[in-house]
Amino acid sequence: MSAKQKPEPGFTAAIRELEEILAGIEGEEVDLDRLAGELGRAAVLLDLCRAKIRKAELEVQQIVQRIETAPAEE
Amino acid sequence: MDVAAPGIEPPEPTYTVSQLGAEIRDLLRETLPAVWLVGELQRLVQRPSGHRYFELVEKGEGDAIVGKLDAVLWRGDFSRIAAQLARHGQSLVEGVAVRCRVAIDFYPPHGRLQVQVKEIDPVFTLGELARRRDETLAELARSGLLDANRARPLPALPLRVALITSQGSAAYHDFLATLAESGYGFRVTLLHAAVQGLGAERDVASALAAAPATGADCVVLVRGGGSKSDLAAFDSREIALAVARSPLPVLTGLGHEIDQSVADRVAHLSFKTPTKVGEFLVARMEAAELAVAQLAERLARTARGTLRAAVERRSELARALGRAAPRALARGETALVAKAWRIVGEARTRLAAESARLEGRTRLARGLAPERTLARGYSITRTESGTVVRDGAALAPGRRLETTLARGKVWSRVEER
Numbered sequence: 001m002s003a004k005q006k007p008e009p010g011f012t013a014a015i016r017e018l019e020e021i022l023a024g025i026e027g028e029e030v031d032l033d034r035l036a037g038e039l040g041r042a043a044v045l046l047d048l049c050r051a052k053i054r055k056a057e058l059e060v061q062q063i064v065q066r067i068e069t070a071p072a073e074e
Numbered sequence: 075m076d077v078a079a080p081g082i083e084p085p086e087p088t089y090t091v092s093q094l095g096a097e098i099r100d101l102l103r104e105t106l107p108a109v110w111l112v113g114e115l116q117r118l119v120q121r122p123s124g125h126r127y128f129e130l131v132e133k134g135e136g137d138a139i140v141g142k143l144d145a146v147l148w149r150g151d152f153s154r155i156a157a158q159l160a161r162h163g164q165s166l167v168e169g170v171a172v173r174c175r176v177a178i179d180f181y182p183p184h185g186r187l188q189v190q191v192k193e194i195d196p197v198f199t200l201g202e203l204a205r206r207r208d209e210t211l212a213e214l215a216r217s218g219l220l221d222a223n224r225a226r227p228l229p230a231l232p233l234r235v236a237l238i239t240s241q242g243s244a245a246y247h248d249f250l251a252t253l254a255e256s257g258y259g260f261r262v263t264l265l266h267a268a269v270q271g272l273g274a275e276r277d278v279a280s281a282l283a284a285a286p287a288t289g290a291d292c293v294v295l296v297r298g299g300g301s302k303s304d305l306a307a308f309d310s311r312e313i314a315l316a317v318a319r320s321p322l323p324v325l326t327g328l329g330h331e332i333d334q335s336v337a338d339r340v341a342h343l344s345f346k347t348p349t350k351v352g353e354f355l356v357a358r359m360e361a362a363e364l365a366v367a368q369l370a371e372r373l374a375r376t377a378r379g380t381l382r383a384a385v386e387r388r389s390e391l392a393r394a395l396g397r398a399a400p401r402a403l404a405r406g407e408t409a410l411v412a413k414a415w416r417i418v419g420e421a422r423t424r425l426a427a428e429s430a431r432l433e434g435r436t437r438l439a440r441g442l443a444p445e446r447t448l449a450r451g452y453s454i455t456r457t458e459s460g461t462v463v464r465d466g467a468a469l470a471p472g473r474r475l476e477t478t479l480a481r482g483k484v485w486s487r488v489e490e491r
Contacts, residue, residue, distance in 0.1 A: 011384065015387055015388070015391065018391045018395070019391065021395070022391060022394050022395055022398055025395070025398040025399060025402045026398050026401075026402075032402075032403070032406045035399065035402055035403070035406075039395065039399050042391075042395050046388060046391065046392050046395075049384070049388040050388060052384075053381065053384050053385050053388060056381055056384070057381055060377045060378065060381055063377070064373075064374040064377060064378065067370040067373060067374055068370060068371075068374060
């Protein structure tokens with residue numbers, strides 16, 4: 001909720017926080033003073049998610065390739 | 075032919091060995107021209123001449139031999155009898171009781187009594203096989219061994235095989251060729267055993283007992299095709315027990331089309347031919363390989379799917395936030411405008427109220443105005459300085475006064491008070 005320095009959240013935690021931010025912004029009570037702050041936090045979280053996805057994508061690709069080209073027998 | 079010493083009347087005939095032999099032979103031929111005989115066939119030997127020699131044995135208590143006769147089957151008779159047996163899916167094989175028609179013969183040069191087999195009753199042999207088979211099955215059922223081997227788990231990758239068969243036989247080659255063709259890394263340990271004849275029971279049983287020590291995943295017991303009585307060993311109690319008690323699953327391929335031997339019945343799985351056993355093992359390897367491949371594919375698909383979902387969720391949130399932020403601003407502005415309007419509205423209301431009050435006052439003030447009083451006949455008297463006169467005592471005689479009437483003014487002077 002706050003944009004204070006937190007330990008970097010995991011993907012799932014980041015997504016949950018993004019959903020909370022979205023719900024807050026979409027909610028009736030709009031605190032315009034906090035809008036920019038929340039959006040800033042959201043941007044950080046989105047970048048974080050993207051980075052995690054990129055990293056996972058690369059790893060998954062490599063592993064999948066290993067799985068798919070694994071020799072049938074020794 | 076009598077041989078008598080010259081000049082002496084022999085009191086009794088004296089035979090030479092061959093003469094007596096011939097006498098015995100003739101006597102036997104006369105009194106026992108042909109009889110039916112039942113006995114267990116043992117020690118079968120085929121001579122280069124094409125004649126078959128064997129023993130016909132009768133066993134009593136505890137398998138003790140209580141009767142034994144040498145038997146011969148001349149080459150000419152053999153081909154006729156073999157053809158007849160073959161029509162019943164049989165052949166001459168050791169260890170099986172046979173009912174045969176025999177001529178009793180004594181052969182003087184050897185002094186040997188033997189029976190010449192002229193006919194074999196295939197129906198009796200078949201019945202005898204079936205009876206022994208049923209006995210063995212009943213015993214296995216009683217001791218709960220009938221399905222013991224079936225319950226042994228067969229590994230998904232049966233790569234280490236203990237092969238029990240006759241080395242170099244067609245069955246041996248067929249089985250190995252099927253495995254070799256597959257390209258899988260089967261490791262076969264051969265446990266050589268005679269798979270027919272008298273030694274078969276003991277050979278196969280001891281090979282089965284030795285199989286676990288080879289570290290095999292399963293035992294494969296095969297032999298080539300043959301006649302039904304060739305299969306007798308696989309109906310035997312000894313082999314059936316060894317299969318049933320094997321800690322390894324036993325797969326049989328005993329090369330017969332219709333009948334199932336007792337060994338087949340108690341085995342983990344039975345196949346018609348050695349090749350079919352090989353094909354089964356290969357198919358099992360293929361199934362395992364396919365399962366692994368499918369698992370890998372599913373894993374890859376799931377991983378990609380999860381990743382796609384994460385990407386999707388993230389961009390969804392990014393888009394939603396992008397839409398939500400301006401909307402939030404717009405909503406803020408709308409709220410502000412609404413407030414402004416409310417303020418304006420409030421102000422107007424207040425203004426209207428104020429002006430109404432003012433008007434009321436004006437009307438009242440207007441009601442109190444002196445002109446109205448004057449009109450009613452009152453007048454206002456002021457001193458020269460303009461002070462309204464309210465008290466006569468304050469006026470000295472001679473003071474000039476100005477009186478305002480409803481219409482016009484008059485001036486006067488105080489005479490007394």
